Amino acid sequence: MIFLHRVGALWGAWAKGLCDNVRMTQQPLTDTMACRPGCGACCIAPSITSLGKAAGVPCRHLDAELRCRLFGLPERPSCCGGLQPSREMCGETREQALRWLSELEVMTRPGG
Ligand code: SF4
Ligand code: SF4
Secondary structure, three states, X not given: OHHHHHXXXXXXXXXXXXXXXXXXXXXOOOOEOOOOOOOOHHHOOOOEHHHOEOOOOOOOOEOOOOOEOOOOOOOOOHXXXXXXXXXXXXXXXHHHHHHHHHHHHHHOOOOO
């Protein structure tokens, strides 16, 4: 049950970004935090249909410091601009974020 709650909470956070490759539950974001420098997990682990990005592949817009080159530009996808860091998604370390986002990707894969 706790596990399902975690899935639901993160699902809501992700859905808030209007990513086009996820189903939505629209739960409120209550657990915000600052983005971790040098992480980029949310730009690597999930698939992002609007970018043609496969799961586990770094987004082509990441720079060498794992920052988004499109930040602040109109070309940046709305799903990226709407996604907010949260402890639920980002965890305590980059490795935790990568693992959790990879698991979420598998759990929410259409037909999965
Ligand atoms: S997973 Fe969280 S900490 Fe890592 S880049 Fe994304 S928003 Fe930032
Ligand atoms: S466009 Fe920017 S924010 Fe979106 S996945 Fe790529 S690097 Fe990350």
